[in-house]
Amino acid sequence: MPFIVQEVLLLLTLGAGIFLASVVEAKTGPAHDKVVVCYISTWAVYRPGQGAYAIDHFDPSLCTHVVYAFAGLDITQSAIKSLDPWQDLKEEYGKGGYERLTGLKRTHPHLKVSLAIGGWNEGSRNYSILVGDAQQRGRFVKQVSSFVRKYNFDGLDLDWEYPTQRDGRPQDRENFVSLTKELRDEFDNYGLLLTSAIGAAKNVIDQAYDVRQISRYLDFLHIMCYDYHGSWDRKVGYNAPLIADTLDPLSVQYSIDYLLKLGAPPSKLVLGLPFYGRTFKTPGNGVLGDATDGVGFKGPFTREDGFLGYNEICSILGNKTSGWFKQWDGQTSQVLAYSERNVFTGEVSVVTFDSARSIANKVKFAMMKRLAGVMVWSTDTDDFLGNCDLDNDVYADFKLVTAAPRRLNQNYPLLRTINEAITLSLEEIAADEVVTPDDAENEIPHGGVADRKNAGAFLNSTPLSISVLILFVSLMCERHRFVVNLLEL
Ligand SMILES: *[C@@H]1O[C@H](CO)[C@@H](O)[C@H](O)[C@H]1NC(C)=O
Numbered sequence: 001m002p003f004i005v006q007e008v009l010l011l012l013t014l015g016a017g018i019f020l021a022s023v024v025e026a027k028t029g030p031a032h033d034k035v036v037v038c039y040i041s042t043w044a045v046y047r048p049g050q051g052a053y054a055i056d057h058f059d060p061s062l063c064t065h066v067v068y069a070f071a072g073l074d075i076t077q078s079a080i081k082s083l084d085p086w087q088d089l090k091e092e093y094g095k096g097g098y099e100r101l102t103g104l105k106r107t108h109p110h111l112k113v114s115l116a117i118g119g120w121n122e123g124s125r126n127y128s129i130l131v132g133d134a135q136q137r138g139r140f141v142k143q144v145s146s147f148v149r150k151y152n153f154d155g156l157d158l159d160w161e162y163p164t165q166r167d168g169r170p171q172d173r174e175n176f177v178s179l180t181k182e183l184r185d186e187f188d189n190y191g192l193l194l195t196s197a198i199g200a201a202k203n204v205i206d207q208a209y210d211v212r213q214i215s216r217y218l219d220f221l222h223i224m225c226y227d228y229h230g231s232w233d234r235k236v237g238y239n240a241p242l243i244a245d246t247l248d249p250l251s252v253q254y255s256i257d258y259l260l261k262l263g264a265p266p267s268k269l270v271l272g273l274p275f276y277g278r279t280f281k282t283p284g285n286g287v288l289g290d291a292t293d294g295v296g297f298k299g300p301f302t303r304e305d306g307f308l309g310y311n312e313i314c315s316i317l318g319n320k321t322s323g324w325f326k327q328w329d330g331q332t333s334q335v336l337a338y339s340e341r342n343v344f345t346g347e348v349s350v351v352t353f354d355s356a357r358s359i360a361n362k363v364k365f366a367m368m369k370r371l372a373g374v375m376v377w378s379t380d381t382d383d384f385l386g387n388c389d390l391d392n393d394v395y396a397d398f399k400l401v402t403a404a405p406r407r408l409n410q411n412y413p414l415l416r417t418i419n420e421a422i423t424l425s426l427e428e429i430a431a432d433e434v435v436t437p438d439d440a441e442n443e444i445p446h447g448g449v450a451d452r453k454n455a456g457a458f459l460n461s462t463p464l465s466i467s468v469l470i471l472f473v474s475l476m477c478e479r480h481r482f483v484v485n486l487l488e489l
């Protein structure tokens, strides 16, 4: 308590004219009003050693929404089902993962918890059958509604990858709209959230989604802005380039602009950020475009060819004797790291990934587009134990920030960057708007009225130094579960 009072006095002394209206014990989540959707790949609990991630590792103060991935589809019953009853449920001495995650709402009332159905391994075929039959859809809608309520979830996230693709059928596009509409009608009776993970490649968007229609029924569209390139290309490429060559449809910018053009409201779009990289092996020098073996390599925790979690990447690169080099690419906001040549195989290992700086730049992009917020795949590959050193170039591409805000905690560097970068980029955008009121961005009615009010309310008229101070103080107060509420300036 004395600590708080001291800080308050300090703030009052420094910021002449600021009235600290109240210090309330209220907010248990992020201090901004944007959406931060955190997926947990719950099979991460089976990873070895320091890679193992249980529900207990999750930090609910860093996300507004959390999604439990994945449940499956039992097509014989038209029903959602647990894919791992021992982890998910409590029966027969199970670990009760569903209720341990939804139970976090007791201490963190801001948190919304959804259950995701689908994922890559579930394929597409059975979902295609389900949506193609009105009766099966009807049964599913009723069953899934009672299932999510039974475990105290706030909603359902549809992760069908993807309608019309991978053994799907052309009718899936229309039938998926029917499914979202019928779920919406049912969910509205209980105030449940309905969201969907959406593929980001242009050809998938074109074939799989009636964007305008599904946008009517979904609360949020979680755009999977990653896997643009990987070992399957048989050449080195960036996993998730922010901006590619003008005509290249494989970039974050292209996906988001395209969805907006197709009629998705920015206030429902959530930009997906990868907490992982794509790996390659090449006889070349390890530069972009080098021919590769089509397989890549795996990490010690995630053990999947072609994939490395950020926690695995930062530990490899942080090891001074491991012989890796890294290069920042300003246009794509991607990092490419390559190893020394292996003397036995003659190959160079390469990983392309998002660093904290990449994440900060993408957050700023999402804020400039006035999107609802960002999503992460997935929390379990952030450096959740805080084993790596923090990057010092995180805000190198921000105009008004020269140093990263000091942090109390070293863990979850990427998630913490997201929350800081939301506040900092909204400030930067507000400052730009004051300087250039004619900016074309202003004339486009992006985003909800609430968004604009929340984002702009005090930031518009607040000098940067004061806002940074507020951020700093609220970070310090985090420990005490207090948030400083600044009402009027
Ligand atoms: C689809 O459903 C059938 C019948 O229940 C099941 O045998 C099959 O494994 C399912 N497909 C996938 C990819 O899960």
Ligand SMILES: *[C@@H]1O[C@H](CO)[C@@H](O)[C@H](O)[C@H]1NC(C)=O
Binding pocket: 319, 320, 321, 322, 323
């Ligand atoms: C660092 O890399 C070297 C060479 O690959 C390896 O022998 C060593 O075990 C690594 N150290 C740590 C702490 O991982």
